[in-house]
Amino acid sequence: MDVLPLVFTSGWASGVNAYVVVLLLGLFGMTGVSDDIPQTLQRPEVLITAGVLFLCEAVADKIPYVDSVWDSVHTVVRPLAGAWIGALLAGQSGSVSDVAAGLLGGSTALASHTVKAGTRMAVNTSPEPFSNFVLSFAEDLGVGGVVSLAMFHPEAAAIIAGVLLVSGLAVLWFLASRVRRFLRRRAQRREERRLASRRSGQHDPHPQPRQHEPPGPPGPPA
Secondary structure: OOOHHHHHHHHHHHHHHHHHHHHHHHHHHHOOOOOOOOHHHHOHHHHHHHHHHHHHHHHHOOOOOHHHHHHHHHHHHHHHHHHHHHHHHHHHHOOOOHHHHHHHHHHHHHHHHHHHHHHHHHHOOOOOOHHHHHHHHHHHHHHHHHHHHHHHOHHHHHHHHHHHHHHHHHHHHHHHHHHHHHHHHHHHHHHHHHHHHHHHHHOOOOOOOOOOOOOOOOOOOO
C-alpha cells in the first residue's frame, strides 16, 4: 500500500484533532482492520492517554475563548503529532523515508491547525455560544470519517482531506478579512464615543445665569 495518502490524511486530521487520529489508528490496528498501523500506536498506554486527552479536548473545544487558548497550546503539539504519525507510518511500510513522511505529515498538520485556530477566533466574535459546539462536533465527525475512510480507500480520503484543507484556507482568508473589518469598526466606534464624551465635557451643561451689574453713578446733568 502506498503510505503517502495515509500520511497526508493523518497529517490533515492531526491538525484538527491529533488525539482522535492516534486513538482511531491504534484501534484499527489493534482490531486487525489494517496491518499498516505501527505497533507503537497500538500500545494500551498510548491509547489510554489519547482517549483521556481527547475527552479533555472535546470539552475545551466547545467553550468560547477556552478553545482558542487550547489551540494556542496545541500550535506545537498538533504539527509534532502529525510528523510523528507520518514517520511511524513510513517506517512501518518502508516505501518512503521517515523524514519525508514526517515533513509531509507535520506541514499538513500545521496548515490544518492554522485553519482551525483562525476559524475559532472568528467564531468567537459571535455573541452566541452554540456555533462553537456545532463547529467542534462537525470537526470531530469529519476527522473520524476521513480517517476511517483512509483505512479502506486512502487515495479517496487524501483527496477529501486536500479539498477540505484548501476550502478551509479560503474560508480562513475570508473570515480573517471580516474579523479585521469588524475590529476596525469597533475601534472606530470607541474612538468616536471617546471624542464625543470629551467634547461634551468641555461644554458646561448647566451654565450659571449672568448677574446684572449694579447701575453706576448718575452722570453730570446736561
